[in-house]
Amino acid sequence: MSLVRGQIDDFVVASFPFTPRPATTRATRTTVSPVSYTSSAKTEHRVAVASPRVGLAVYDLEDQTPLSSVSVGPSFAPTTAPAARSAPLTPTESESTRVKSLRKTWIGVESAAAADDAAAAVAAEIWCFHEDENRDGSTPSADAAKAVWPISEPLAAIAAPRTLPNHIAFLSKNGNLALAPENDLTRLVSLAAPPLPANTSTLVSQTLRLVPLSATATATDYLPASLLAALPTATASVPHLAIIVRSYASNAPEAAAPSSLTGAGKKKHKKQCRPSAASVIEAAEAAAPSAAAPSSVPHMCEVELVLLDAAISIPDEFEPRQGMIRLGRVTVDGASRVVVSDEGFVTALAGRRTAVVVLEPEIAEPSTESSSAVATSATSAARRTVLFGLPLNGLPSASVLAAVVGKQTLTARYIASTPVPSASSAASTPTSPAAVVLDRARRAEPLRSELARHGNEKKAALLEASRLAREEVLASLAAILEPLRNNLDGSAAAEEQDQAVHRAETTWERYIEAERDRLLEYNRNKVRLAMEKEKERRMAALGGGGNGAGDVVEASEAGEATGYKAAKRRIERALAAAGAPVRPTSAVGEGEKSWKEVTAARIKGVNDKYRYRYHLERNKKEAEMGKTVKEFDWEEAVNKVERYEPPLPSSFVTALLCLSVPVPLADPSASVEIAALPAPGAPKNKKHNAPAVWRHPTAIVGYLLGRELVGENQVEGGVTRFLARAGDWTNILVALRTIPDIPESTLVSLLVAVVRDGARTTAGRTDGMDVDTPSSSKKTLPSPVPSLASFLAAFLQSPYTPAVLRQALQKQLSADEAVIVLEQCNAWLKRWLSEAEPVDASSSAAAAERKRKGKGSQAVAVDVFKVAVPAADVPSMDQHVARHAELTSDLGTLLGALSIYSSKKKEEQRRSAAAVAAASAALEASAPTGKGPLASVKEFGATMEKRILAQEKHAEVGQYQVEEFFL
Known part of the structure; x- marks a missing residue:
């Protein structure tokens, strides 16, 4: 899936209609939250579960086993989701060798208190459970110590992230935010709730999300300059950005919920007098939805940003402690709910649309001071990238929507970051292409490693030398590949580009050899040092x-x-x-x-x-x-040290790719542009409509692809599309095997190009024409198109989604081209069958196989899990199921009314049967005693009529009779 200016190739949105209900303070459903570990960033498979009237438990989602359980009892009424955090213990702190960490779980609860006043009969508390945790997450004992802190008002949310190891943050029901040490919640720093927005009455719901911040250059891609200026630089703790989403009820009158006939038949039918048909119909008409009913007014959502830093505090209690700074608020109109991801992406969800809220600094005038307030915009700036939006058209407005917010990688941050010159830094802003490349690489991922400051001296010297070598080779390649940058429309001379590419590949070879030698010498020195230490240990022993x-x-x-x-x-x-x-x-x-x-x-x-x-x-x-x-022989061991490849950071690889293909694609959203081989004898200039000439250092790109260091979206538009534009089929085959995220549409476009080239080459040979192809030994572009067999072998090794690939094949591959691909597959099958070991037809195994299959079996294996369902049918099916369930409930309410008509019909049937019997008796009495042919026919008809009436009476079939209704 593309992360930068791409689209979702395959996704599923689940929607479940529900009836809106007023929010209550007391939690009535089970809440789940992940357990955070201060020593590990990714442990989503362990979750803490709070069950009202039961207690707390921790589960492992990988094997679906309970790890611990704390039983509280029927009085357990949590108001927040549990916030669990585990910190490792030292061997001196742990009483057992199996206990590795201490897990603390905080949760806000309501408990009944003895009070005369009914309003004060509910007390709010914060419970903290302490549990010893083994390596596998289980607890050695079922008893958990509990600490209780009484508070003045119930809580709405608690946050205890791993990046804030010694503090917790909690949000009260009235909107007050507090930050306190985890061991003593009385030493808290609070921030009063903001006033209610205009045209609102009450606070309905709140959510709290803490996002860790960093004052380094890597945070500039997400945060505005005004927010970075407010970050403290001299503190040892990690500042956090608290994103509080509040939902308020509007003062406008709420619309009546659309009801159906279900209200007329909620009570169970008992043995009592049934109502008349007229009363049932009047009740149904009164409960029917009215066309004049006002439309529902959505709740107003407000997003507030607060900067938290636990290290900032003033001991003097008469001065305000500046542990929290309110940055600003913004109102999201028309949104039913707002979702905030762990990375700080804010997504507003409405009934029929979605919007991405982007943090931007206010535009400061030159004569005024820069404001630190934060504004919002529905459209992103030029250097920001919106990942994707969920298409909400066709989904019901009242639904529980699962929203997925993507994650940006280092390469995506590299593309999105652009040096923005300011008035204060205009003189220091780099202007040369090499300086721009280095600056973008530093902003995306610092080239200086952490081991350079905390590691040993030799390791630090190796890393520093590698960093300087990377900067030097980037600067050299930026100057050498200048002709490629100036080739904006592909009209530059091929000779000039080939010379630049040759010089760049030579420079790259020298850099790689130098890095290999440096790494080899470092590893040999490590072996020599180990040899010296071994000799010293031997002498001492x-x-x-x-x-x-x-x-x-x-x-x-x-x-x-x-x-x-x-x-x-x-x-x-x-x-x-x-x-x-x-x-x-x-x-x-x-x-x-x-x-x-x-x-x-x-x-x-x-x-x-x-x-x-x-x-x-x-x-x-x-x-x-x-x-x-x-x-x-230690010297022999030194000589056996392998020659490893040098490590290359992600930002360095991205910078190399941007230098190799500096000219962007004409239209990244259009179809794949594939270079064609020049016609034999055609002049190489633009006056005769020669094709565009695109060159890039194939050796550099091939080296990076061979080491599997390249992602499809490390250059805007896709690496494979750049290779196709230049006609570098050699590296395209390598990319199909090493790049895991090539879109299926690009794969099929390349397949179509190979099929068409093969058909054109076959037609040329059939006509007796000789097609000139460049020599494979020369690295000339465009290179010859590979055969269909070679391309399909690499094509099948590329990861793909079956449903999306089928759609791309149906959209781009014609029937004639599909036949060519199937012929190649048929040729493979024939070859595999011929190479397989023949089976003796007279053997018992062959006879058993024929008996199992049967005579003339033409069964075709179909994977029922890969049957494609059109996405347009999902909303219609959802609405159909909801409407069907409503009609079923309505039918249930009509049982009482329809039974009246059923009894009336039965009485008419009995009367008609009695009249027919009387007529038959009179006819028999008046008929002559002799039985002729006419009498026999009448007797037979009367007998059949009696039989039919008996069957109807036995089945009790009526026009409005409803006995049972099955779904």
């Missing part, structure tokens, strides 16, 4: 003696001999695991290491003294057997 076995001090005590035996068993197990020979008389092992290489390094659970003793004894045994004893 042997007591400074010589190299003979007699210099080892023989252990005379029983404990020393037992320790050596245990260590020898561990050494032999390590030799067997490495494939080295365990006994001197055994054959040479098949492993890559010898026994000396295994014993030359430290072994877990083996003392160095015993390891060296085993080494000397093994050498002595081999010498007695007549073998040549050769010590471990």
Whole structure:
């Protein structure tokens, strides 16, 4: 799925209609929230569940097992979702070896208090449960310590993020925000609730979300300059941005909920007098929806931004403690609810549309001071990117909507960030292309590693040298590839571009070789340092003696001999695991290491003294057997150090791709543009309508693709589309195998191009024409289009979504082109069948297979889980189900009224049956005694009529009779 200026290729929106109900303070449903861990950022699989009238529990979603449970009882009435946070314990703090962390869970509750006044009969409290947590998340004991803090008003939300390890933030029912230490909630810092907006009456609901902030350059892509200026720089804590979403009830009269006939039949039918038909019809008409009813007025949503920093506090209680700064508020009109993600993306959801609220600083005039207030805009700035919007057309307005907010990666931040010059920094703003590339790379991801400040000196020197080399090669490539940047319409001379590409590839080769040599020398120095330390440990273990076995001090005590035996068993197990020979008389092992290489390094659970003793004894045994004893060669180990590839940061790879393909696509939203091979003998200039010439360093792009360092959206428009524009089919085949997020539409466009080129080449050969193709040994662009078999082999290795791929194939691939692809698949099947081992037709296995399949079986396997359902049918099906359920309820209310008509019909049937019987009796009495043909016919007709009446009476079939109704 594309993250930058893309669209969702495959998504599902679930909608469940429900009847609006007034919000209540006391929670009546189970709430779930993830457990945060201060030592790990991603642990969403463990959740805390608060069940009213039951208690708290922690579950693991991976295997769906309960990890802990705290039973409270029927009086448990939580008002907030639980906020659970786990912090690791040191070995001295933990009483058990299995207990690794301490989990604290905060939750706001209401408890009944003894009071005369009914309004004060409900007390609000904050409960905090302390539980010891094992490594797997379970608790060793079912008892959990509980701390209780009484508060003046019920809570609406509690937040305890992992980035705020020593504090919690909570929001009261009336809108007051507080920040307090987790061990003493009485030392809180509060912020009063804002006044009610105009045309509103009461506060309906509130949500609280804390987003950690950073004053580094990486935060400038999300935060306005006025907010960054307010961040404290000298504090050790992490400041947070509190996003509070409040929903207010409007003063306008609420519309009556659209009701149906369900109100007429809510009570169960008992044995009593049934109402008349007229009264039932009047009640149904009174409960029917009225066309003159006013339309419903949506709630007004307000978003407030507050800056929190737990480290800012003034001890003097007579001065206000500036732990929270209110940045501003904004009202979102016409929104039914507002969703805030963990990254701070604010999405407003309305009945028929969606909007993304973007934080922007106010425009400051040159003569006035810059305001720190935060404004909002429904449209993003030029350097910001809206990820996507959920299409809400066709969904019912009253629904529970699941909204997914995407995440931006480093590469997306690189594209979205652009140096914005200001009046104060106009002189220091970089203007050269190389300086712009370096500045954008630093803004997206700092090239300086954290290990350079906290690691060892040699590692820091290696990282610093690599960083300087990356900056130098970026600056060199930016100057060398200037002709590619000036080729705006593809009309530049191919020779000039080829020369620039050749120089850039040469510079890149020198950089890669230098980085490999630097990394190789660093790893060799590590081996040499390990060799020196090993020699020192050997001398210390042997007591400074010589190299003979007699210099080892023989252990005379029983404990020393037992320790050596245990260590020898561990050494032999390590030799067997490495494939080295365990006994001197055994054959040479098949492993890559010898026994000396295994014993030359430290072994877990083996003392160095015993390891060296085993080494000397093994050498002595081999010498007695007549073998040549050769010590471990450390210089040989140094020479065996592998030559690794240098690590490349994501921002550096993105900068290389932007330098390699500097000219953007003509229309990123249009179809894929694929370069065509020039016609044989055509002049290479624009006067004769020659195709556009696009060049890029294929060696650099191929190296990055081969190491799987490239994502499709690291350049705006897609890396594969740039390769297709230049006709670099060699790297396209590599990209299909290494880039995991190529859109299905691009894959099918490339497939269509290959099929059409193959058909055109086949037609040219059939006509007797020779098609000239460039030599594959030369790296010229555009390169020849690969065969359909080669492309399909790479095409099938690219990840794709089956439903989206089917839609793209139906949209772009014609019937004739599809036949060509199927012919290639048929050829593969024939080859695989011919290479398969033939089965003897007379064997018992073949006979059993024929018996299982049956004679003439033409069954076709169909995957029922991959049947595509049009997205347009989902809303209509949803509305149909809701309407069907409503009509079913309405039919249930008509049972009483219809029974009246049913009894009347039965009485008429009995009267008609009695009249027919009387007429038949009179006819029989008046008929002659002789039975002729006419009498026989009448008798037969009367008999059939009686039989039909008997069947109808037995079944009790009537025009309005309703006995049972099945769904």
